[in-house]
Each structure stands twice: as structure tokens, then as C-alpha cells.
Amino acid sequence: MLTEKEIWILAGRFSARSITELSIEDMQAIADETGISLKAVEWYALDKQIQPLRYRRNLGTLGFDGQKKLLExxxxxxxxxxxxxxxxxxxxxxxxxxxxxxxxxxxxxxxxxxxxxxxxxxxxxxxxxxxxxxxxxxxxxxxxxxxxxxxxxxxxxxxxxxxxxxxxxxxxxxxxxxxxxxxxxxxxxxxxxxxxxxxxxxxxxxxxxxxxxxxxxxxxxxxxxxxxxxxxxxxxxxxxxxxxxxxxxxxxxxxxxxxxxxxxxxxxxxxxxx
Amino acid sequence: MLLEIRLFATFRHRRFKTKQMELPVGFLLGNLLKKLDISIKNVGILLVNGKHSDKETRLIDGDVVAIFPVVGGG
Missing domain, CATH: 3.40.50.720 (NAD(P)-binding Rossmann-like Domain)
Structure with a gap:
């Protein structure tokens, strides 16, 4: 889903503050700023146990891993x-x-x-x-x-x-x-x-x-x-x-x-x- | 021999849902369909005691026959 460089960029972007959830606007902003696809940003967030709000009501059923697999x-x-x-x-x-x-x-x-x-x-x-x-x-x-x-x-x-x-x-x-x-x-x-x-x-x-x-x-x-x-x-x-x-x-x-x-x-x- | 016949979906119209039927031992499943006035071309899943069967199957006492129509729309 992500290259090593993209992981490095997102790690920097996400470590700036303690994030537990991401709004639609936040995710789009990160994708726009980094040039990384929205899907990859969502995947990275899920990998770090950060909830993209759009999937919050899925996560209790699919779990972070299940949601990641679905995105893949x-x-x-x-x-x-x-x-x-x-x-x-x-x-x-x-x-x-x-x-x-x-x-x-x-x-x-x-x-x-x-x-x-x-x-x-x-x-x-x-x-x-x-x-x-x-x-x-x-x-x-x-x-x-x-x-x-x-x-x-x-x-x-x-x-x-x-x-x-x-x-x-x-x-x-x-x-x-x-x-x-x-x-x-x-x-x-x-x-x-x-x-x-x-x-x-x-x-x-x-x-x-x-x-x-x-x-x-x-x-x-x-x-x-x-x-x-x-x-x-x-x-x-x-x-x-x-x-x-x-x-x-x-x-x-x-x-x-x-x-x-x-x-x-x-x-x-x-x-x-x- | 005594059989139990279970019909599903549109096959129930003007027939029944479940019925006990007395028929001669070895009666062919295909002949049962004819007796029920069900055309084989409309039959999809056809079960005898939960196992898929065809019109050549010979029925025995106590068999439970389940007949479902072909469903193909989308």
C-alpha cells in the first residue's frame, strides 16, 4: 500500500500531535499536502490504530486489521x-x-x-x-x-x-x-x-x-x-x-x-x- | 410409503407448504413433480433428505422432499 518514503512522510506528519481520529477534512488535507493517495493515508492511520471517522462505525465489526485488509x-x-x-x-x-x-x-x-x-x-x-x-x-x-x-x-x-x-x-x-x-x-x-x-x-x-x-x-x-x-x-x-x-x-x-x-x-x- | 413434501416460494401457490403423501415404494422423483404439476424446467434446488437429487431418484419410505424454483434475476 505504501512505499518506505511515504511511510516516512506520514510518520512525520502524524507524530506532530497525538491523533486518535481523523475527520474527512483532516485526511484530505494530509493527502493534498503529502501527495499520497487518500486510500494510503487511511490505511496508514488504521495501521497506527487511528480511526478515520468515516469508518468508525465499521471498526467494532471489522477491526483495524479487517478494515485495512478491506482497503487493500x-x-x-x-x-x-x-x-x-x-x-x-x-x-x-x-x-x-x-x-x-x-x-x-x-x-x-x-x-x-x-x-x-x-x-x-x-x-x-x-x-x-x-x-x-x-x-x-x-x-x-x-x-x-x-x-x-x-x-x-x-x-x-x-x-x-x-x-x-x-x-x-x-x-x-x-x-x-x-x-x-x-x-x-x-x-x-x-x-x-x-x-x-x-x-x-x-x-x-x-x-x-x-x-x-x-x-x-x-x-x-x-x-x-x-x-x-x-x-x-x-x-x-x-x-x-x-x-x-x-x-x-x-x-x-x-x-x-x-x-x-x-x-x-x-x-x-x-x-x-x- | 409415506413421504413429506415441502414446497418453497411460488410452488406453494395453489398447492401447499408441507404435505404428507402416500405413494408406492420406489416412486420416481420426476413422477412426483408431474403429480404435483411442477415442470422440471422450473425446478432449481431439489432435495431429498437435505441432499441434492434429480428426477431419476427413487423415493423410499420416510423421505423428505424439498422443491425450490429456479431463481435467476438480478
């Missing part, structure tokens, strides 16, 4: 619609260091019910562009790289640098191909899918057969009848983000072959071992 992390989010929009929102707020987002689409009126990046004034705009603007607004320490295209367009170097991939696609064929891609790069994938009141989330570890098991021979799900309402998208996205952050922050080490299926109408949550 790179995620790929495939699909920036109902699931992906909420995921980049949460990951940026949580302090995920680098987010790579891919979506070939622009917003239309049918997205407004659930896609958090869509609004009347963003109809017709590229989803990746709105994602970029949103992340800059929420947390400028986060690096965002956008691909206005399919996930197949993402460069090899980005797959190699990634720690985790989010499957936020809206079609089964694409999900299967993405799963294979993640296995080929030895990356865990967070799968999420929704239909009506129901959703499912799984951590798909490399070489796992979960997707083949649940989607064998299928082309579409019941979402063609039930649609995809806002609360289900937000719920699935939250579970996906929590599962990813557990791994990124070094809290989850057990590799379970599990899928969570939830039904918000019945308030029924089933954890299924596959």
Missing part, C-alpha cells in the same frame, strides 16, 4: 443493476479499496423500481458512468475502474489482481460462464439471484459445482413471471456484500458448499448444504 482489496462487480448497484454502494461505504465494475447497459424506466443508481435524470445514461459518479461522491478513497461492456471485456490483469467477484448478472447462461471464468482465475464468486419475494446467495469457491447443480439445463427462472421487486434486490445484495466482506476482511476461512434461499413473504430462510 479489489472486487469485480459483474452487472450494475438491481444487485450490483446496491453492492457497489455498500462496498464503497464499507471501504473496499478497488472496485471494478462491468455493465454494457444504460438505464431505462423498468430499472427504476429497484436499481439504486437509476433515477429520472439518469435514464439513458450508462450504468458504469453512474456507478463511477456515485462512488466518487460516497468515498473518493475508492478506486473505480469501469467497463462499459460485458464481463468478458475485463482485462486479464484485472482478474489477476482481484480478490473476489460478484455475480450480479440477470441471465443464467452468463452466470455459468462467469463461474467458469472465476474458477480459471482461482477466484471466489459471490452468486446472488432474485425473483419475486425470493432470492438466493452462495459463495461459489473455485471449481465448485453449485451453479451446475442449481441451474442444470435451465435457461430462465421464475423472475420472468414474478419480476424483481426492490426489497428482494436490496436484501440479496446486502447478504452478498456481507459474505464478500467476511472473506476480504479475513473473517471467513471455512469453505462451505452452501446456498442460502430466502422467501421474504414467508420470512423463511433456508441454508442448504450442496
Amino acid at each position: 482489496s479489489t472486487i469485480i462487480v459483474c452487472g450494475l443493476g438491481g444487485l450490483g448497484g446496491h453492492i457497489i454502494e455498500q462496498c464503497a461505504r464499507a471501504g473496499t479499496g478497488t472496485i471494478i465494475g462491468a455493465d454494457h447497459d444504460v438505464f431505462d424506466a423498468t430499472n427504476l423500481n429497484r436499481q439504486i443508481l437509476s433515477a429520472i435524470d439518469t435514464l439513458g445514461e450508462k450504468k458504469v458512468e453512474e456507478a463511477k459518479k456515485r462512488i466518487e461522491k460516497i468515498n473518493p478513497a475508492v478506486d473505480f475502474k469501469d467497463y462499459h461492456g460485458k464481463f468478458a471485456d475485463i482485462e486479464d490483469s484485472d482478474w489477476e489482481n482481484a480478490d473476489i467477484v460478484f455475480d450480479c448478472l440477470d441471465n443464467i447462461a452468463g452466470r455459468i460462464v462467469l463461474g467458469e471464468k472465476c474458477t480459471s482465475h482461482n477466484l471466489p464468486m459471490i452468486h446472488g439471484a432474485i425473483a419475486g419475494w425470493c432470492g438466493q446467495v452462495a459463495i461459489v469457491w473455485p471449481a465448485s459445482s453449485i451453479l451446475e447443480t442449481i441451474y442444470k439445463g435451465q435457461e430462465t427462472g421464475i423472475e420472468t413471471e414474478t419480476g424483481t421487486p426492490p426489497f428482494t434486490a436490496a436484501a440479496a445484495a446486502s447478504i452478498m456484500t456481507a459474505n464478500a466482506i467476511k472473506i476480504l476482511a479475513g473473517k471467513e476461512t471455512e469453505k462451505k458448499e452452501q446456498i442460502l434461499f430466502f422467501d421474504l413473504f414467508e420470512n423463511d430462510w433456508q441454508t442448504i448444504n450442496l
Whole structure:
């Protein structure tokens, strides 16, 4: 995260007074004065047990080490619609260091019910562009790289640098191909899918057969009848983000072959071992 | 033989959540789906006693069958 020279500069800057917390303004001032990136300044502060205020409400859950690991992390989010929009929102707020987002689409009126990046004034705009603007607004320490295209367009170097991939696609064929891609790069994938009141989330570890098991021979799900309402998208996205952050922050080490299926109408949550 | 059938999500509409069913020993899971008027193309997770199974599975007394729809939206 930091070169020896940067550590020396920051050590000088931080030793001037006893600091226990850093405001948004303080961090920006240090970054501006030293020419060191905001993300690196945050990381250094966390390393010295200094709380960046923007992460204070994370620290009781993630700890200084977990927050540092999250800042060092790179995620790929495939699909920036109902699931992906909420995921980049949460990951940026949580302090995920680098987010790579891919979506070939622009917003239309049918997205407004659930896609958090869509609004009347963003109809017709590229989803990746709105994602970029949103992340800059929420947390400028986060690096965002956008691909206005399919996930197949993402460069090899980005797959190699990634720690985790989010499957936020809206079609089964694409999900299967993405799963294979993640296995080929030895990356865990967070799968999420929704239909009506129901959703499912799984951590798909490399070489796992979960997707083949649940989607064998299928082309579409019941979402063609039930649609995809806002609360289900937000719920699935939250579970996906929590599962990813557990791994990124070094809290989850057990590799379970599990899928969570939830039904918000019945308030029924089933954890299924596959 | 007596089976317990558990349906999830939209499969409950006009059917049931949980039901005990009496069927001949060795009844095929695929035939149970037909009996319930559930198309295999709509079935995602299909469990017998918590283990993923397919339509060729032969059921035995006391089996608990859980049927979930395919969910693919985003």
C-alpha cells in the first residue's frame, strides 16, 4: 500500500500531535499536502490504530486489521443493476479499496423500481458512468475502474489482481460462464439471484459445482413471471456484500458448499448444504 | 410409503407448504413433480433428505422432499 518514503512522510506528519481520529477534512488535507493517495493515508492511520471517522462505525465489526485488509482489496462487480448497484454502494461505504465494475447497459424506466443508481435524470445514461459518479461522491478513497461492456471485456490483469467477484448478472447462461471464468482465475464468486419475494446467495469457491447443480439445463427462472421487486434486490445484495466482506476482511476461512434461499413473504430462510 | 413434501416460494401457490403423501415404494422423483404439476424446467434446488437429487431418484419410505424454483434475476 505504501512505499518506505511515504511511510516516512506520514510518520512525520502524524507524530506532530497525538491523533486518535481523523475527520474527512483532516485526511484530505494530509493527502493534498503529502501527495499520497487518500486510500494510503487511511490505511496508514488504521495501521497506527487511528480511526478515520468515516469508518468508525465499521471498526467494532471489522477491526483495524479487517478494515485495512478491506482497503487493500479489489472486487469485480459483474452487472450494475438491481444487485450490483446496491453492492457497489455498500462496498464503497464499507471501504473496499478497488472496485471494478462491468455493465454494457444504460438505464431505462423498468430499472427504476429497484436499481439504486437509476433515477429520472439518469435514464439513458450508462450504468458504469453512474456507478463511477456515485462512488466518487460516497468515498473518493475508492478506486473505480469501469467497463462499459460485458464481463468478458475485463482485462486479464484485472482478474489477476482481484480478490473476489460478484455475480450480479440477470441471465443464467452468463452466470455459468462467469463461474467458469472465476474458477480459471482461482477466484471466489459471490452468486446472488432474485425473483419475486425470493432470492438466493452462495459463495461459489473455485471449481465448485453449485451453479451446475442449481441451474442444470435451465435457461430462465421464475423472475420472468414474478419480476424483481426492490426489497428482494436490496436484501440479496446486502447478504452478498456481507459474505464478500467476511472473506476480504479475513473473517471467513471455512469453505462451505452452501446456498442460502430466502422467501421474504414467508420470512423463511433456508441454508442448504450442496 | 409415506413421504413429506415441502414446497418453497411460488410452488406453494395453489398447492401447499408441507404435505404428507402416500405413494408406492420406489416412486420416481420426476413422477412426483408431474403429480404435483411442477415442470422440471422450473425446478432449481431439489432435495431429498437435505441432499441434492434429480428426477431419476427413487423415493423410499420416510423421505423428505424439498422443491425450490429456479431463481435467476438480478
